[in-house]
Amino acid sequence: MAARYAEGVRGGYSPNVPTNRKPRVTIDQVAQATGVSRQTVSRAINNKTEIDPETRQRILDAAQAMGYRPSRFARGLVRQDLITIGLVIADVLNPFFPEVTAGVLEAAERRGWQVVVYNTGSERRKELEVVDMLFDQVDAGIAFLLHHDAIAKATAGNLPFVLLDKGGRAPAVPGVRIDFEGGARRGLEYLIDRGHRRIAMLDDEAYLSAEAPNTRRELYLKVMGERGIPVDINWIQPAHNSIDGGAAAMERLLSAHKDVTAVFAYNDLIAIGAQLRARALGLRVPEDCAFLGFDGLSIGELVEPPLTTLHIDKRRLGEIAVEQAALLLGGMSENEIPEAVIEPQLIVRASA
Amino acid sequence: MAARYAEGVRGGYSPNVPTNRKPRVTIDQVAQATGVSRQTVSRAINNKTEIDPETRQRILDAAQAMGYRPSRFARGLVRQDLITIGLVIADVLNPFFPEVTAGVLEAAERRGWQVVVYNTGSERRKELEVVDMLFDQVDAGIAFLLHHDAIAKATAGNLPFVLLDKGGRAPAVPGVRIDFEGGARRGLEYLIDRGHRRIAMLDDEAYLSAEAPNTRRELYLKVMGERGIPVDINWIQPAHNSIDGGAAAMERLLSAHKDVTAVFAYNDLIAIGAQLRARALGLRVPEDCAFLGFDGLSIGELVEPPLTTLHIDKRRLGEIAVEQAALLLGGMSENEIPEAVIEPQLIVRASA
DNA sequence: GTGAAAGCGCTAACAA
């Protein structure tokens, strides 16, 4: 097979990869080569004090020349303090997750933990697969999981496990609760108080297939109901969780319901796409149609007009998850983990 | 110490974390409890065929109840096919890196590899520290490194190592070369051909402290020189590598040089910040001042006017790095690794 | 300052 050339890329790889993996150089080989015991090599490698500096250097040089590198497995087996946690996110390309990741990485680093990252795309199959991996590969899991069977599997096992968004789950399930109810309420009431009555909702289509309670959508219905505002069910449009998805959903919405005066989006990505498309279609924002997002992504400040949104402290979310994982790892039982709630804050910019 | 409460966050953690780590349950304990040999337990856990389904279930139940989870270290020691690679990036919050990460995660997943992620912030100390970790914790490293001593350390060791941006380094250093020269040339010539003569450059200040060749800046000087266009050295402003950094640098630039007609930015983040600030200050884009970015981030499409930029296929960059790591891991020597070059593509949107 | 022995928890190979 010839090397394939991607657009804008020169150079490629043939599939006949050499597989003559050089066998691992072990500490014993280095010991033998330098004429000392394996113990002395260990001392040299680990910078212990009880060793002749000269011997140390000789050993280090030989080790380097021989291509020696200690096996993390052998080490981990004997030392019990090497901790790796698994971070499961839905989509690296959704700016929400890099911010969470930043919080996790920082908190983990402070503790000297390694972080393995997994991406699920919120696909059920992938989520289940990743949860399985987790059990084998890490000491604790921190995960954003949509599908209830993946969550069930994850929490049923013996792995310390923290949910990044525990939703309405039992107190015994460790995780952070994002107060969507409070957030959605504040957001919708803001819209209503500004006179909006025909408020559409652009929902995340992933929730349609997942057997997960869809808090934001239910809340939309609930708050509108409480305020006595009739809702046309077609005001709710499912959108792919992306900017393009938001744009497409907005176009669908407008083709049927030109008369909506505001859009409450599942999140900022969808809101941004929707707003962009609405403007491209000639609507003025917020005069003809107002837009309200959820998440508080910094890219919301880039669009015109800047997006009004419910801001979530995503970095803190990641940090808290690590703190909970630390408690679990420290031996605390699930139901002793203190409850943590993140409160979305309404940030009024200019789109609503 | 009382629990601290972050803004918008309820709940906190006291520092007196219980540290009564429950001792690990081993396969032998499960064996003993179920009255079989440890081998049979191993068979049950690993879903081997040669086992009585009934026995298997009994063992599985007991294991679950006892909180047993196999040790990845013990396993890794015995099986030689568990591969973990380290991905070192500068900043999760710069959208450039999530895209690279997406490529790496995908390619790694196809191979069944784990990916540990490290963030350096491009700080020299952090880079050196992370390189050290790498040697201990992973089978191969893929890294974006700025500081030459960190790079030297990384490539000198025995760890298979791939640079995400090898710049002008020797062919024997595995890594991907991003053709900044071709890119910058195409970009600058585009500006020059559109009649621009007073073209400023907003540079990444991180290169000032790092002992790294700054390709983009040199190229700017070179191309301008070739075209016989005089450059005022104050047209070059250092910027923090962020949107805010770009904005601040633009303001500095304008206070001294109102007369520049175009800005060539180190990357999209800086370009976006600069353009936003320029417009806030009353300039029309591109009429009063044109903006050209580098990287081709998708957020460039969100600003108004959309950013003209030199697009890098970041996902492919990550994939290639994994392919190179695979070759190295397969036993191929550094200088046999086929050269890979990523060619930035000029995407003309509306800012220039 | 250096070495020998023991053992971390698991799976592969072989034996029963």
Added chain:
DNA sequence: TTGTTAGCGCTTTCAC
């Protein structure tokens, strides 16, 4: 179908 033996590569005693 199950058990026994050996050993993966390293660090931690403890002895010299």
